Amino acid sequence: MLSRYRPLFLALSVMILLLLAYTAYWAAAAWRLSKALAEASGKAAEKNVELTLDHPAVAGFPLRLTVNLSGLRAQWPSGTLVEAGPLTLSAWAWSPLDITLETVAPLRLDLAGSARHAPASGTATGLTGRAELGLDGKPRLVSATLTGVRAQTDAPLAAAEVVVSWTAPAQAPEGPTDPQGRIDLLVRDLDLPGAVPPPLKPRIDQLALSYEARGPLPAKPSVEGMTAWRDGGGTLEIPGARLLWSGMDLRANATLALDGAMQPAGKGTAELSGAETLIDMLVENGSLRPEQAEGAKAGMTMLGRRTDDGRSVLSVPILLKNSQLFLGPLHVATLPPIPWN
Template sequence: MTTRRIAIWTMALLTLAAVLWTGWWFYAGRFAIASLQEWAEDQRANGYDVTFARVDMAGYPFRIDLTVRRFGISAPGRFWAVSTDETTVSFRPWNLNRYTLKTAAPVQMIAAALPGTRQSPIVAGSVEGTFHHARDGQTHVLELVAKPISGPLGLSVKEVGLIGERPARRATDHEATALSGRLELVDATAPALFPPGLPNRVTAAVLDFDVLGPEPGQHGSALRRLSEWRDGGGSIEVREIALAWEDLNLRGEGTLALDSDMRPIAAFALDASGVPQTARRFQEAGLIDDRTRRFIELGTGLLSLGRSNSASIRVPISAQDGILYVGPVAVGEVQPLIPGYNPAPAAVAPPPKDDFAPPPPPPTVSEETLGADTPPRPVPVPVPVPSQ
């Protein structure tokens, strides 16, 4: 009898535990769906366009999988937009602060700062990652890996990794860190970014940075919020920037900001190796002559004196007033971060243009104008005749 009672109580306790666990599982899933809907409403109130068809819940009993169908989000004015047909957010019912993300369909992205993406979006075959939603003054951490990636003008990337950290407290001054990130790129091809005759494959690239400055308000367009960040003394401290392109290897650090015309202001110091080999490639491509190549090789030799690696030199690169400098030499122009941005009003308003007015008659040319290039003919002076 005692054994039977123990078995009955055990079954009853197990049944009660299963019922309670099932109730908690459904509660946690519904809470997550409600949080997603609340987040979407908050973004819409701030001017973003967030859409999704429906959310399906699965994964019982030890996991909650929320599959979002036809998800899309775009910034005001479609400054950027991201969309995918199916993405799944998963978490454990006993840990609501850590989520995993995985897409079962390609992810498309457009951005105004990336030419050609409005007509042909950048497409990632798959995206996977995790998000740690920390509390009590800790940081929020997002980790993503996207591969493979294709885009306009022949863009192709094997893999891209992104890590972003955001403090729980809002940045309020120009020295506070609003966002930290690290971007790693592996095996990229971009024919449109390189002149004909040069290799267009980048083996690897790294960008490790901190975004400093007061965070702008939640409302308003992306341009307005970017202007508020700039006017509040915002800047980007690049802790590490690295690039491996054929024989050329760059590694360094620097600072980046924006001027009143939304053009980058930059100051970087880079250690460069493989400069003579790269100069020879430029000569073979017809971009520089033999004399320029020899000057580059001579300058590389002089700058590398006293360094442990004779092939490595320290190169300062800066951008100021829309001009890009390598050392003291101006090498090109720097365009505004937002294409077509020009905040300066015209000094004098142009006269109204009549699209239906007839064109003005062609200017007439006089004989004096035709003979303007020839010296003037001498004018005869009358000679007085003596009176008789």
């Protein structure tokens, strides 16, 4: 009789053994996490960083590995400070290298001043993030989404959402001009300080930028380090930038480098749709008469082209040379010099 149930007993035994093995695996991983949290402040102190993790606790059994903190505080010798309220880091137990982070408490960042910039501070009402690690423990993707961002600087700014991410290059950089990893920045509903000339609106709908350094940048920018990067063929590739503002849609790409005076120089291409807004602004401030504006709009229509998505765009070259920025033949700005030291 018992022989009839032998397959069932074997199956149950295997399931129990697998459950015990999984429980042991989860417990071992939780122990390593707890040990790393206990050692984190000491390792940070070795780098002169004061790190405080409030009441760290590991939970999430059976499906997840979760670290709960009631607060976090990190301060660097320069005076830069990061503070966060309760936050959670979590990963599926079978995929511990794909980590998510979340907090809904206010965050605070204080940037210490220097010879090149005044002190600044910022806050956010929430943060979600993700880190994808390789088998070697090095990050392949790191992203963070901040909501309710407020920046207190000389010109205070506010944004509904800021998304920033870093993606590692497909292959580890070896040569002097190899990609170092791409940074993507997206800002939504950015409120500008001060008065904005009509018909422009005081809120930018969207600002996006992607860039990637070619060649290893020095950890601390200096004349010597940036000169070596420039002389080694280093460039900054901007495959995409976009501005949505007051009915305008500006898209651009460019390649930048450092010139003989250690200032940015480069060229690219810009495509602008909705440029009529700029002409209307010139009429509002008296730079153009209404009849001149009509002629300008007609000329832009003749020079523009229709894209696949139905936009009428005007394509112009971008040139940055001797700190002078040109859009086509028009000089649009003079950039302040960068004091590397």
